[in-house]
Amino acid sequence: MTLFNLPHCGGHPSTFILHPSNVRATLSRLLAVVLFPLLFPAPSGADVLARVVSVHDGDTLTVVIEHRQVKVRLTDIDAPELRQPFGTRSKQSLSEMCFGKVAALEVRGQDRYKRSLARVTCDGTDANAEQVRRGYAWTYTRYARADSPLHAIQIEARSAHRGLWSDPASVPPWEWRRNSH
Numbered sequence: 116m117t118l119f120n121l122p123h124c125g126g127h128p129s130t131f132i133l134h135p136s137n138v139r140a141t142l143s144r145l146l147a148v149v150l151f152p153l154l155f156p157a158p159s160g161a162d163v164l165a166r167v168v169s170v171h172d173g174d175t176l177t178v179v180i181e182h183r184q185v186k187v188r189l190t191d192i193d194a195p196e197l198r199q200p201f202g203t204r205s206k207q208s209l210s211e212m213c214f215g216k217v218a219a220l221e222v223r224g225q226d227r228y229k230r231s232l233a234r235v236t237c238d239g240t241d242a243n244a245e246q247v248r249r250g251y252a253w254t255y256t257r258y259a260r261a262d263s264p265l266h267a268i269q270i271e272a273r274s275a276h277r278g279l280w281s282d283p284a285s286v287p288p289w290e291w292r293r294n295s296h
């Protein structure tokens with residue numbers, strides 16, 4: 116379905132039915148497309164703006180893009196699993212930052228579970244970095260570039276004993292998944 120899907124009367128596609136409900140629906144879509152970027156300008160580098168409708172855990176959320184729900188995995192970080200220590204608090208942290216808000220997504224690809232991989236910004240806050248800063252996610256060294264600022268943010272959170280760093284025996288989620296489940 117296209118953004119402006121007008122029914123046509125048999126024959127040639129340019130012969131449209133101009134019913135008032137079709138005109139209203141089309142005008143509403145047009146206004147949304149034109150006004151949305153003006154009301155919610157995307158930060159530079161953002162690919163798309165979307166409303167966050169669900170937070171699954173500390174590094175995964177669901178957004179709505181053009182009436183379609185899309186699962187998004189925050190790139191370069193890995194949050195504790197929900198059954199892991201700090202897992203629930205990590206989810207709460209991401210929810211406080213993003214749930215119900217418009218998020219700017221800098222999409223970087225898709226993972227093997229068909230989730231979009233993105234850097235997510237909510238209300239001007241880089242959610243990926245903020246989860247690490249608060250101590251509710253690790254920098255995912257397997258995927259984060261060596262020059263990523265996330266490494267320095269994690270060192271600072273660890274030295275301040277924030278969140279999961281208050282536990283000297285905290286286990287990264289990639290090890291926890293491999294060893295426990």
